[in-house]
Amino acid sequence: MKKQWKIIGALGLSLSLLMSSTALAAHPKGYWPYLSAFNNAKTANNQAQMITTGNKLLQYYQNLPLDSDVASIRYNVNYANYPIYEKQGNYTKAKEALQQVATNGAYLGFHDAVTMANERMRKISPNAQVYALTNTSAPYYGAKHEPKNGTLYGRVWTEQNDSAAQNEAIVSFYIEMGQNAADYERFIEPYEGGDHVIHIAWNFPGEGSTVSAINSGSYDSNIQQTLQYLATIDAPVLLRIGGEMNIWTTATTGDAFKAAYTRIAKQARTICPNVALVFSTNYTSPFGGSMEPYFPDASLVDWVGTSLYNNKYQFASSPTKGVDNNEMYFGIGDYADPVKNLSHTADLAKKYNKPIIITEGGSGYLSGYADTATFAADRIREAYTTLNMVYPQVKAIIHFDRSGTGGVNYDYSLQNNATVQAAYNSALKSNPTLMSSPNQTVTQSFKPLSQVTGANGVVTLRAYCDVIGQTVTVTYSVDGKWVGTQKTVPYNCQLDTSTLTAGNHTLKVVCNAPNGYSQTLNYQLTKAANGSVSFKQA
Incomplete structure (x- = not known):
């Protein structure tokens, strides 16, 4: 976890994508007044006129065959105008403009711009959706030690949080490649017996150099010794093999990592069949990078994991707002939304039909900066109330419950901040699908x-809607009659359907933000004669 920000910091975006010059003679006759009007509006930073004149310029070029001149006009107008649409809260138009940036940027060979535009479309979309708590099961993938329903929660173990960890379902320990794993027995043994799932984060201390050493056979004896120890643990065990490989400072290739992972995983299948294998990345890769190249043979992966950190500032040592595109790409500050930051991992897990585990994560705070504690509390609340609602394949969440050490670092410990601790406790209490024990039966x-x-009866409704840098208000009404309004995640509403007559009704859910964003979700609520209700989105 400690090294991810070094990678991100070294790869800050420098997308100074300016208006490119074009060969004037190549443009269609009569274009100049349109281009001149747009350039004048842009020079004056008259945003209303930039939209008006930009649209006229695009309309003038809309039926022309694509060449470098046409692509340049389309690219530059849309690149200039998408931030205006965002500012207005018009994310539909902003995404349309960004799609044109991506399409025409690809034609022009602007690869960084294409990468930025594609990620920005992912990050700015509010993704408004309404959910209900039901007496049905979540998807089950049949993975080793996967709960059939519900989500295990727990924390990274420390001596300070031992008593709290005892009351949670999953506990995590770090072991470095080359260490004698049995030396950790005195810490692990109290969690054996079946009342906890034990997660082992088997780190590669030299990162890429450790991968090379594994592939050369240098660690074979240590690997066998560690796996033999894991086989003796009287508890379900999840083993994360070399996590966060996509952001290592000492990099490795996808093929090299897969070879090292496979070397370990094949032995684990034989030596310790009680162990489930976890392939786990960092939630974001360096600019233009991907998790996919590191993914091994799917038969050697039981769970897909990720490290999921949602922080206010990129660097704890420099608590200031950064460049917008940088924060957007790496999910920092206003863009530090747990659901969106998990999206790349969720895509990978869906592709290979695997459950998800957050192998470590949290939102850090800094001493002397009260705003970071409030920020962290909000992200903790969202993570534990919303992640497994939007992504029901999330079957385990481990909090990185450690204090900052060595220089200026984020503090992720729960017990050191009352605001963060209260948010954690409140979120756990409000989500009945979270499991404090692997033996707990979750029915919802x-x-x-x-x-x-x-x-039937009272239906618990919740919503997800993330508008960048805005406080969202969600209002529920039935047949025009107000039912409830919420301004905090997870936008809970208790809908008492027993008060409704049999037949069809209209449930309206309106999501608003101060920047002008507004989306209305309409549902047909049908109540049968026996009192049961069903919903259909209009």
């Missing part, structure tokens, strides 16, 4: 409201 799960049938 969240589903998109449009998929809900057969509900």
